[in-house]
Amino acid sequence: MSALSHRKATANLRLVNADGTPLANSPVTVKQTSHQFLFGCGAFDSVALMRAKESGNEETATFLQNRMEKWMKLFNYGTLPFYWGRYEPTEGQTMEAPTMAAAKWLKDHGVTAKGHPLCWHTACADWLMQYSNEEILKKQLRRIDRDVTAFKGVIDMWDVINEVVIMPNFDKYDNAITRICQEMGRIKLVKAVFDEAKAMNPDATLLINDFNTSVAYEILLDGLLEAGVPISAIGIQSHQHQGYWGAEKLHDVLRRFSRFGLPIHFTENTLISGEIMPAHIVDLNDFQVDSWPSTPEGEARQAAEISEMYTILFEHPLVQAITTWDFTDDCWLHAPSGFLHADNTEKPSYHALRKLIHEDWSTNVTLQTDENGRINLEGFQGNYELCCGTLSAKLDLTADRSATLTLS
């Protein structure tokens, strides 16, 4: 059994013409058109693109349109920003319009969108701090009601709560969410926000997400699952500004977080193509530089690390999603963290990942039907198009199946 057999499915197909006669002894080209696995990236630029279009800023719109076209060639999964302080900078005035436009635009392009995050102590709304803890919690839950309901059917995947391990101990500045987490304790707060999201969209995929991959996060999950928190998938951040984790740490993290039997999403991956951030920095946000150049040797290293890391994760049966955080350089921390430079030109990592997703992990073959029109197809899970001359049909190959398929 190959290391990737769990990523594949088989179809025993009988191909027929529109009149029901077998498509006998014919060559059929089989082309994978989408992946079931979620290959993701931050898609914040899609919101910027919607705003540029809305405001008639054509130069920016063209630049971002070009960027997002390159984005679409790699990814089927995008993270959209719901940071409370930016989404609702003044109480009651939200960014729903451009965010909804972006989410629908992604959906129309076959991209699954995830909202990030519904509850977090960082980038939180300052106006919340005027309220009592009881009122803050009410507003937090109402915020979840409002946004999960508004986006239902467009966004059905949410990072419900972010960075809970540190949440009550976070002491860089006062904020409303640390206050209520200190008062309620982690488990009661997480349960409250998950239960609320679940009630608003019972079929949604609900994630918890953390950068802490130590035993503390394992134990948090122990407690949350024991308390019945409806976690759909475990989110693991992997911002590697201080150097690639390497295969050994990756396998260790996968082993420890597999114990729960839940799907694992690598939610925020960063591998950089420049100088490595010094190891003594504890909070990555403390590393403030004006510029952080990408270098040729750094770009080669980044491409190799991306290839190794994605391969290890794609081989692990519980991993269902990998999201790289920055699509382009010079975003968070000005890091050279993208697949593109800031001017949208492609870096080696772009081509390395494109080769993995769209060549190595895609199935594109030509098969010959027998006299009954039968073919046996094994392919990476996803959607397919089958063509024979001018005839074609679509095929859903997300699981093993047997079917009669009409090409027309």
Place this chain on the structure above:
Amino acid sequence: MSALSHRKATANLRLVNADGTPLANSPVTVKQTSHQFLFGCGAFDSVALMRAKESGNEETATFLQNRMEKWMKLFNYGTLPFYWGRYEPTEGQTMEAPTMAAAKWLKDHGVTAKGHPLCWHTACADWLMQYSNEEILKKQLRRIDRDVTAFKGVIDMWDVINEVVIMPNFDKYDNAITRICQEMGRIKLVKAVFDEAKAMNPDATLLINDFNTSVAYEILLDGLLEAGVPISAIGIQSHQHQGYWGAEKLHDVLRRFSRFGLPIHFTENTLISGEIMPAHIVDLNDFQVDSWPSTPEGEARQAAEISEMYTILFEHPLVQAITTWDFTDDCWLHAPSGFLHADNTEKPSYHALRKLIHEDWSTNVTLQTDENGRINLEGFQGNYELCCGTLSAKLDLTADRSATLTLS
């Protein structure tokens, strides 16, 4: 309000003679005879003493008797060993007899005994490993039934489970408890053993105990308390072979573990009077030396660190117990970790702690009664003896009170 006012109580007393007449205008000496606070130490030598007496080994018995007399001059609280592998080296053959003799002997000397531990992956019984996980759990719970029941009334304080943070990840060697912890998860196992101990002795003080003082232990406690585990007190180990934590870390640990509002016990304290163990050692047991000398400068340092640490802990309202692990040098890891050298001679730390407990934190005063026999006493919580000439009375001053006391 002084930093120690929470350690004191006041008594408004009317002292009377046997015939009920006021003991008017008389000097009364007030002497503290015991402390409510638990000043503890490992008392494993009391078991060795019982065995030496039992076997008629007089030389050893005399040596240990001398040692334990020095022990009794400092402490009112002792830890007794219940390591499963040593307590029951062959299934069904236990060390109950000498352990019970030691526990009763301690009790007769006014010492509260604690059993350590009922469940732990280290020093566990190898014979358990022949059984299925289901059977191991049953035997673990039956072991708790047996020992908690047998010692009820003699030992009513237990370290129920030890070092749970690492328990399922412990990979130094296979053992029965790591196996069941991996299968059940931390919370279900901890709940099972606590519920069992609680059922056997509902009034017992039940501790969880860990050397891990990171956020992982905090989060474990979050989950356990949320799951309704009947934890009476949080046990914190502080083996400082690699150097004194210092006031800052101590205050940080106290702040973080105070959040639960539960009593805090420092269960296993070590400060050494020799060379410091190198910082790169992760598991202290990996540091194997044939001898580890105590030095004059080390002994001065140890005494100063003991004084500072005990003072900080005694000042914290939630701390109810401090136990130093080794009473004498050359025990665990051969470290110079005791208040006595291995030959029972006293080290400066012995006198430093004795001064704190029995001078600075004891109340011994002479008061003058008024014409109605009244005195107002403020003293450290504990038991007292009041004397006036040949008359005397005992006084329980564990809480504020008003009373009429007959001296006879």
